Amino acid sequence: MxxxxxxxxxxxxxxxxxxxxxxxxxxxxPRGARTGLEQYADEWSGRSVRAWEEGWWELPRTVGDELALLLGAAPGTVVLQPNATLAGAVFLSALDFDAPRDGLVTTSLDFPSLLYMYRGLADRGARLVEVPSEDGLTIDTGRLLDAIDERTRVVTISHVLFRSAFVMDVAAVAERAREVGAMVVLDLYQSAGTLPLDLAGLGVDAAFGGCLKWLCGGPGNAYLYVRPDRIPELRPRLTGWQAHADPFAFDGESFRPTAGIERFLTGTPPVSALRAARAGIANVAAAxxxxxxxxxxxxxxxxxxxxxxxxxxxxxxxxxxxxxxxxxxxxxxxxxxxxxxxxxxxxxxxxxxxxxxxxxxxxxxxxxxxxxxxxxxxxxxxxxx
Amino acid sequence: MxxxxxxxxxxxxxxxxxxxxxxxxxxxxPRGARTGLEQYADEWSGRSVRAWEEGWWELPRTVGDELALLLGAAPGTVVLQPNATLAGAVFLSALDFDAPRDGLVTTSLDFPSLLYMYRGLADRGARLVEVPSEDGLTIDTGRLLDAIDERTRVVTISHVLFRSAFVMDVAAVAERAREVGAMVVLDLYQSAGTLPLDLAGLGVDAAFGGCLKWLCGGPGNAYLYVRPDRIPELRPRLTGWQAHADPFAFDGESFRPTAGIERFLTGTPPVSALRAARAGIANVAAAxxxxxxxxxxxxxxxxxxxxxxxxxxxxxxxxxxxxxxxxxxxxxxxxxxxxxxxxxxxxxxxxxxxxxxxxxxxxxxxxxxxxxxxxxxxxxxxxxx
Missing domain, CATH: 3.90.1150.10 (Aspartate Aminotransferase, domain 1)
Known part of the structure; x- marks a missing residue:
């Protein structure tokens, strides 16, 4: 055919x-990933430290903007992160888990790396609610919705479950979360690059994932999306100099985060991985x-x-x-x-x-x-x- | 000459x-960094997912062992991390900052990215004590020692200050910390690769840094050292599946950290950066x-x-x-x-x-x-x- x-x-x-x-x-x-790695080596050897101001420093945002198109997100709402677990951790570090609104709702079929990190948050005061699966393959939507209430700070769930490729009913979750004033964070690892996405339309507060799989970017290229109106409201506690409005002032006295999505960055980015990521994104976009x-x-x-x-x-x-x-x-x-x-x-x-x-x-x-x-x-x- | x-x-x-x-x-x-990047591309394209079990998964530890020799540390005490700020954050996430022992002592001349992250911890309960500099170039050792007391949980300072290349009196700090029962964490970014180091001899509890500078590894290759006896005692809350004893069991129910230094890892590592890092370490070792x-x-x-x-x-x-x-x-x-x-x-x-x-x-x-x-x-x- x-x-x-x-x-x-x-x-x-x-x-x-x-x-x-x-x-x-x-x-x-993709062929272009090798070219991207060569570009990185050429920049490092040929431009040395000047490469930072010639593109390296901005790369988490540059690649994020390219990726945003595939997520149904606006430019300036996505930055690359070293891995998805850290991407999630950075976002969640901006939230307060104070009683009574101390609940973090997830499911037992979310990716284990995330579940381990959520338990770390539980150890610091978050109340972890892990909705179980009845068959080990799916999550009952009704049961998940019942777990979301006025004590929920955030619902953080996979869009597509890694174990079974089951697509979660995100629209229903987002609606329920809105009703009770909870945030929604999606793990897009198994959806971005294979499902058409409309993050802006879904209205979720944040999303993370990685380019490793369906986006053909190799490891080291995770990402974080934050809804535009949430960006200025939130201030991650897990932070670093890439989040600073004027990082090269080396201002140790005061931390002034950027107004933009870069406030969700931490330390120096893994440039080689970011250079390798662009070709996969471009190929998925071309398809x-x-x-x-x-x-x-x-x-x-x-x-x-x-x-x-x-x-x-x-x-x-x-x-x-x-x-x-x-x-x-x-x-x-x-x-x-x-x-x-x-x-x-x-x-x-x-x-x-x-x-x-x-x-x-x-x-x-x-x-x-x-x-x-x-x-x-x-x-x-x-x-x- | x-x-x-x-x-x-x-x-x-x-x-x-x-x-x-x-x-x-x-x-x-180094010439070998380009070779390392080519190796990564060959592995990704030629071995695909099999590359994980053929070396990629273990790479943060493999490169860590190579680096350990340059830090005066034993094999099995160093793992690579995406950046130094995150390396520090992972270690500190294992500590309790409960009063009265809630103090994190640092200096105003530590690298700003770290200071921003420490303030994030302060926002979660740590009591941040930032020892000021009198001249903007050095830290008075006496003043630093005076700031370390029975309420100090951890002293986290640069070994060499980035602004002036001033070498801190680490031995005096370590001795004072031992007296009062505080931990010591060193930022080695400006010392590893140019100063002979003896972390085992110094007895500090942990250290972090990056291969970007004196170790000629490019960005994406930070590292964390933890003193052998501290490894089993500590359990980072900022964690992920690379820290799990049996990650490919995809065990969402219980988190069993490895007994070894890998318990300080988080999510999937930036393999391209790690492949690029080895040549610099080898050249410094050869010198x-x-x-x-x-x-x-x-x-x-x-x-x-x-x-x-x-x-x-x-x-x-x-x-x-x-x-x-x-x-x-x-x-x-x-x-x-x-x-x-x-x-x-x-x-x-x-x-x-x-x-x-x-x-x-x-x-x-x-x-x-x-x-x-x-x-x-x-x-x-x-x-x-």
Whole structure:
């Protein structure tokens, strides 16, 4: 069939060497990432310290503005951060968790790294409310809404659950939070780059994620979005000189944060990672999120149909609209099947108590998806002999 | 004269294109840093997600062990961190600041990024004691010692002050802190890579810094050292999945920190920056810190002698043993002189209310130092006509 997104496949030369279906974990490297790293080395060696004023210092904001377009956010509302856990920690450090409004509501299926950090906040006075999952794959929206009340300071949840690709009902959460005066923070790690997003329209207070996966930026490129009207209201306690209005005054006496989104930065940024991030963002933008989503839905539906035909357990939502970019399936003995697939050079992964995760992206062919599914069928057949 | 360290100069090819005397701000790029970045790109594209188990995940510890040798620290006591402000924040997040032992003692000449972060802690209950400077260049040791008492939880100070290269009397501080039961944390940014260090011998509880400057690692490579016996006692609240004993179990229910130094890590590390850092560490190790210090002292004394001959104000300690790797001098109208030097391709910098900072490193020739000094003399002479 005609698949216009495959025009971008040539930008990801390593795809020809294997079967890369793991963009939910690590996006493929675009050609331009290597160029970005070379640019960084050229700047460091050729411009030395002058590189800071020629672009390095502003890079967390520059890349943030490029990324904002993919998040449905305005320029000046996104900055890059070293990793998503720290991005979340910086935002939450601006909030007061004083009783009675001391609640931080999250779910047991949020990414563990975040849950560990939230527990650190609980140890400093936040009242942690962790909404459990009934099936280990989804969160009941009603149960989550019931946990949000007048004592909730902030609801911080994944947009798409990493374990099952279940899409949370963010609109309902945002509405409930507004009713009771709580903030909403979204973890976009499993949605940005594969789902069209409209952060401005959703009205959430903040969001964070990383470019590592669907945005093809490699590690070291997380990000934080803050709603424009919240920016001047909030003052992170986890801060540093990149947040200062005049950092090169080296003013030790008083801390004057910038008026802008940079007030959510900390210390010196990892420039090499930021230089590598831009190509992935540009490629996703060139593909277009609507087209990416349409193709993703088609390919994950292809996986669903095969699961039904083979009788494999489905661990992602059957309804396409409730499903993110990856698809989780559990053929018999899935952990061993996953190991065998990787031995064959088919890059997927598995998550305990969930299943094999397959994450086709805009650069993958249907033939690659079929290759993985055929291999699973073969391995399952061999094992059941 | 015979200068055996110049054998390593060929490893820093960009030195031939200018006059790089700014290693106190950004170390020159070693040839191997570019190779490290290429290795990262090859791993990302060629190994994809398998790179995590083939070295990426462990990299903060691997590079930490390489760095430990230069800090006089044992293997397993150092991990890389995204930036020094966050490194300090992670360590301090493990401490309780409960009255009466609620004091965090620092100095007004510590690096502003850290001071901003300490004020964030003060806003959460720490009692911040900022020992002032009488001359804007040094801290009186007696005054600092007087500020440390039974109510002090932690003393966190620079080893070498960034503004003047003044070496703090760490041994006296450590002794006083021990007497009153306070911890000591050192900011090594301006000492590691240019001063021989013996963290184990000093007995400080923790230390942080970055590879950006004297360690020639570029941005994104800060580090944290924790004294071995403190590691199991402390549990950072600012944490993430890299601190977990079994991160790939994705255990959202319970957080079990590693027994080792990795418990001071947070989220996913900036791999490109870590791959770039190793060459600088290797070059500094190849030069040897004793030889680096000897040459540094000789070259900064050369600057001091010229200042005296020209009648320029000296803003660094005259006594070599109290002076770090950079030298701060204030010829008339130094801010404009600094701007003119940079126009001529002589890379130095200036700090407000201090002077021009010149930072020769093991790869610099005496001729380069003289070129900068001659240029200053010329510019000063022109301006005074």
């Amino acid at each position: 005609n698949d216009p997104l495959l025009r971008l496949r040539a930008e990801f030369p390593s795809l020809e060497d294997g079967c890369h279906l793991i963009s939910h974990s690590l996006g493929a490297m 277009g999120l609507a087209a990416i989503r349409e193709k993703s839905t088609r390919q994950t539906t292809r996986i669903l149909d095969r699961c039904d035909a083979e009788g494999w357990d489905v661990r992602s939502p059957r309804e396409a609209a409730r499903r993110g970019g990856s698809f989780v399936l559990a053929p018999p003995d899935f952990q061993n099947v996953a190991a065998r697939l990787i031995e064959r050079g088919i890059l997927i992964d598995q998550r305990p108590e969930a299943g094999i995760r397959i994450g086709p992206h805009f650069y993958n062919t249907d033939a690659e998806v079929d290759r993985a599914l055929d291999a699973i069928a073969e391995i399952v057949a061999e094992r059941s002999v | 015979n200068d055996p360290l110049l054998r390593l100069r060929a490893e820093f090819p960009s030195l031939e294109d200018g006059c790089h005397l700014i290693s106190h701000s950004l170390g020159a790029m 040897g810190l004793a030889a680096i210090r000897e040459k540094s002292t000789r070259q900064t004394t050369r600057i001091l002698d010229r200042c005296d001959a020209e009648g320029w104000d000296v803003r660094s300690p005259r006594e070599a043993a109290r002076r770090g790797g950079s030298f701060v001098l204030a010829p008339p109208d130094f801010q404009n002189v600094a701007a003119r030097l940079i126009e001529r391709g002589i890379l130095i910098d200036q700090r407000p209310e201090a002077g021009i900072r010149i930072g020769p490193h093991f790869y610099n020739t005496d001729a380069e130092v003289d070129r900068a000094l001659d240029a200053i003399a010329e510019i000063v002479a022109e301006r005074s006509v």
